[in-house]
Amino acid sequence: MEARSTSAPRDLAALPKAHLHLHFTGSMRHSTLVELAAEHGVHLPDALVEDWPPRLQATDERGWFRFQRLYDIARSVLKTPDDMRRLIRETAEDEAAEGSGWLEIQVDPSGYAARFGGLTPTVELVLDAVRQAEDATGVGIGVVIAANRTRHPLDAKTLARLALRYTDRGVVGFGLSNDERRGRAYDFEGAFRIARRGGLLSAPHGGELLGPQSIRECLETLGADRIGHGVRAVEDPRLLEKIVEREVTLEVCPASNVGLGVARSAADVPVRQLFEAGARMALGADDPLLFGSRLVRQYELARSDHGFTDGELAELARQSIHGSAAPETVRKRLLGDIDNWLKRH
Template sequence: MRLVTALPKAHLHLHFTGSMRVGTVRDLAQKYGSRLPEALTTGYPPVLSGRDERGWFRFQRLYDAARGCVRDESDLRRIVREAAQDDAAEGSRWLELQVDPTSYAPSVGGISPALEIVLDEAAAVSREEPTQVAVVVAASRVRHPLDARTLARLAARHAGEGSGTVVGFGISNDERRGQTSDFAPAFEIARRAGLALVPHAGELLGPAAVEETLEAIRPDRIGHGVRSVEDPRVLELVAESGVALEVCPRSNLALGVYDSPQQVPLRTILEHGIPVALGADDPLLFGSRLADQYELARTALGFSDDELAELARGSVTASRAPAELQKAALEDIDAWLATPTARDR
């Protein structure tokens, strides 16, 4: 079979802290004399659940423990660089790395310096590695909507069209917290700046959350959105909207949204003409990276190489990558598909 790591693709759903290698977290913990939870050391990878508040709390506790090991500029730069290198090894040509600069502001002098460090390293690594890196600024649902507006204005000041710029604005964390419509003004700030609007919805909550997000925010993409298949009417709304879904199969399984890989509704979504970009979400906690999502589609859901190539095309066209990068990636996807397999030779 053709290697999925050689398939050109874009990566549109990867969180900053969650992108870390487990070895990096352990190195940083040793650097600062921090004690990590067993789930990040001898008990790795962690057993997780997002089905209820208790399960989400455990997930968030591990996430916060990892984030607490990121304390200076060199740590921020290391995470950006390693994310780009790991993506490059898996065929990613374009990475939109999601970051909430609020999380790192206390260590580097504020949210502006935190974002500027990430952007500067994204620009530097894009000059040196095959993967071009841009940034999505992500607000948190557990904070006040006015905080989201502050971040949206910061994102707007750094808006651009290539690597080392902000290309999108989103919102993440526990879907069960906050009212989506309360964050609409922040997304309007981002829209006026020309940023892609990429909120999370429809993983921990059902189709009503997807519908509310479509109405309140009018997004370009939705992070996850898989629960929309539970209501045919909402699924049609997604299809009619032209919104792309960032589907993260291994995340869905790790958090208990689905009990088996065969239940991930990837094929149903595609059959309704909805663009899809596969993403790894939080490799640190889920123990899987970008190529693993394509392997799951192939082995558990029976996707052919033609269908995998179509997924890769969807990731590229749903991205904010520059036109010339998209064109080259799409041509190389066709070349991947034209490469004979051992069976063809």
């Protein structure tokens, strides 16, 4: 372990990094949510206004239902194409301020298709907005098209085929989200087979609300390159060894693990344990709109609650880049900038 320095800690917002676990609606600024709700006449519950960020607990079905209901209400304020463009632009601005030089944002177009003319127009709207945001901020952005576990596996196959049509316009991966307890990974093997054959990264959620078996299904059945969360791999040492051997990146989101009741506190999220085992990690904010913190806060928690030195935090940032789909030129630039960050006193 790196010797501890007596000098002031380096600025974590200046640490170059990649952000690989961020959901589309969940990336919205709270102020934007309130403004768009007023503009479009959408009533927001107290949990999204005076009592924001909401108190959440998703370890039981009722708690997850409340979480999903708040998420759906937040999505409902996105009424126009300009709303979608604003969300992406502001998200990219926030990422730039947090030191993120590469973002992979996850979106399920099914949640917006009825509003914007169908799945294909929705994906094209998102990709156009992404290109505009890249030009405005300098942050590179890839898109992960995500299927919903609560929908039929045939819907996931439709999304996988759609995603492959846009690999030359910024779609880099295929994901699987929503409540692990309501859709087993193996039900979606066909969709992920389509995506992988087309060259997309496999990035399903697993090992958050369910234990190691959920992660094992993502590895063995879905051929996961990355796993959203995956923190419960520590409960199965042999599984963790396999994750390390295969160099699978775990998208670890400390604040959301606490917010959903997966961990009692940030100190209970096994960031140090995973790191010491040699697992690749990419810290992520998940849904800042509902959990109240963005990317830098996750690195701050690694520093304050897990004793990560600046050298170890730099290694976490490197792992986020190695686990990304960023172009080689972007990878080299960011890795060099991380080395420069470490040289500063």
